[in-house]
Amino acid sequence: MNRGKKIVILSHCILNQNSVVKPYAKEQKYYFEFIKNFLLNNCGIIQLPCPELLILGLKRWGHVKDQFEYPYFKRECKSLLYPIINQIENYIDNGYEIVGVYGxxxxxxxxxxxxxxxxxxxxxxCYKNxxxxxxxxxxxxxxxxxxxxxEKLLNKKNIELNFYDIDDWSE
Ligand code: SF4
Structure with missing residues (x-):
């Protein structure tokens, strides 16, 4: 049987740097080794939607979390995540392993x-410079x-997953 029954969940831009706010996109090959490891281990990949691209578009400014903490943005995040949660629930119920979520x-x-x-x-x-x-x-x-x-939506379904960061931060 070729089914690995293992799945990893990745933030959208790990697989598609075209979605990243300017000027932070890297060449896609930057993530090659990271992604390759999952493929070599017969691990399927679920790509999360990019909330910023879908809600604010490609020409958005960079933002901070404080600017997204309003009801509409949070509601849209939930709508984007419900189909993912449904898939995860279905996979787990059928004995698949979710190896983690990478943000x-x-x-x-x-x-x-x-x-x-x-x-x-x-x-x-509004600012000095x-x-x-x-x-x-x-x-x-x-x-x-x-x-x-x-994480909150997963917890409501009593699903606990491991969350990890990809260190992509530019100081
Ligand atoms: S919102 Fe998430 S998926 Fe979209 S560019 Fe930012 S980090 Fe990547």
Whole structure:
């Protein structure tokens, strides 16, 4: 039987750097070794949707978690995640192993152990200069809004998964 019955769940941009906010995209081969290991171990891959791309589009500015903590964004995250939760539930009920969820360190949406927060709002002209804007951003030890929502929805179904960060953060 060729079915590995193992599945890993990856943040969208690990498999598609075209979704990343400018200018942070890397060449896709940067992730080759990481992805290759799953394939060599006969592990299937579920690609999560990219909430920022779907809600804000390719021309979005970079954001911090504080800017996503409003009801509509959270509701949209939930809608994007329900079909994934349904698949996970179905796989687990049929004896498949979910080996883990990989997010992206520092992302306001997909960070696992670290996300970015900051006192940001309004036009760039509200701030003294670029340095004033950049200095307001800091990493905190919590999940991004999408992964936080994902974990809560899983917990409601009594599903506990291991979450890991890919360290992609640019200081
Ligand atoms: S970290 Fe998440 S929100 Fe950001 S580009 Fe990747 S998939 Fe999209």
């Amino acid at each position: 992206v360190k520092g992302s306001p949406s997909c960070g696992i152990n670290k996300t970015c927060r900051g006192n940001w709002e309004g036009e760039a002209s 670029l340095d004033d804007i950049v200095k307001r951003v800091h990493l905190v030890s919590e999940k991004g809004i999408f992964m936080e929502t994902f």
